[in-house]
Amino acid sequence: xxxxxxxxxxxxxxxxxxxxxxxxxxxxxxxxxxxxxxxxxxxxxxxxxxxxxxxxxxxxxxxxxxxxxxxxxxxxxxxxxxxxxxxxxxxxxxxxxxxxxxxxxxxxxxxxxxxxxxxxxxxxxxxxxxxxxxxxxxxxxxxxxxxxxxxxxxxxxxxxxxxxxxxxxxx
Ligand code: AMP
Numbered sequence: 001x002x003x004x005x006x007x008x009x010x011x012x013x014x015x016x017x018x019x020x021x022x023x024x025x026x027x028x029x030x031x032x033x034x035x036x037x038x039x040x041x042x043x044x045x046x047x048x049x050x051x052x053x054x055x056x057x058x059x060x061x062x063x064x065x066x067x068x069x070x071x072x073x074x075x076x077x078x079x080x081x082x083x084x085x086x087x088x089x090x091x092x093x094x095x096x097x098x099x100x101x102x103x104x105x106x107x108x109x110x111x112x113x114x115x116x117x118x119x120x121x122x123x124x125x126x127x128x129x130x131x132x133x134x135x136x137x138x139x140x141x142x143x144x145x146x147x148x149x150x151x152x153x154x155x156x157x158x159x160x161x162x163x164x165x166x167x168x169x170x171x
Contacts, residue, residue: 001031003039004169006025006029008021008024010022021150023147027061037062040166044066044070048113049072049113049142050072051112051139052064053107053114053139054075054076054077054117055130056076056078056101059118066115073108075108077101078102079102080102082102085104087103088105088136092128093125101129101130103130105137107137110139111140115144117145119147119148122153122155124158131160148169149170151171
């Protein structure tokens with residue numbers, strides 16, 4: 001299956017100058033979610049993770065089936081004020097704007113191995129902030145997995161050099 005041909009390009013969304021990579025046609029394809037989650041599972045299963053940390057909200061869609069298949073737990077990293085129990089917070093810069101992410105303080109135990117999952121890595125700010133949250137929680141980030149990498153934005157440079165970064169489709 002040609003995943004890239006199913007990704008829809010929406011110019012000037014959500015702000016002028018941004019080419020939004022819309023994965024909803026991939027998700028709508030009857031085999032789409034299965035193919036992309038299997039692809040990301042094949043890339044990451046050797047890491048033997050304890051948890052997938054998925055970034056709101058498209059990271060939830062990809063992260064939950066990956067966690068399920070790897071027999072790992074799933075932990076949501078959310079936009080501000082969504083999580084009910086005490087949280088760690090991290091600020092981050094988006095390709096468009098700035099925001100804050102939160103994760104439950106008791107999400108996992110110290111030393112647990114974590115895979116961070118999102119649909120797109122652009123500047124890398126979101127993933128870097130999520131890695132900070134995992135560290136604050138005492139976890140160890142052992143990998144990052146994205147469906148799409150916007151290589152021209154060099155988001156990898158925002159992430160630690162020694163941690164593997166996997167993606168299936170690159171622009
Ligand atoms: P960044 O922090 O710059 O790496 O941005 C990554 C986050 O923003 C991810 O959660 C993406 O869902 C979203 N995002 C950033 N740029 C795009 C884009 N061009 N198309 C789709 N989603 C994007």
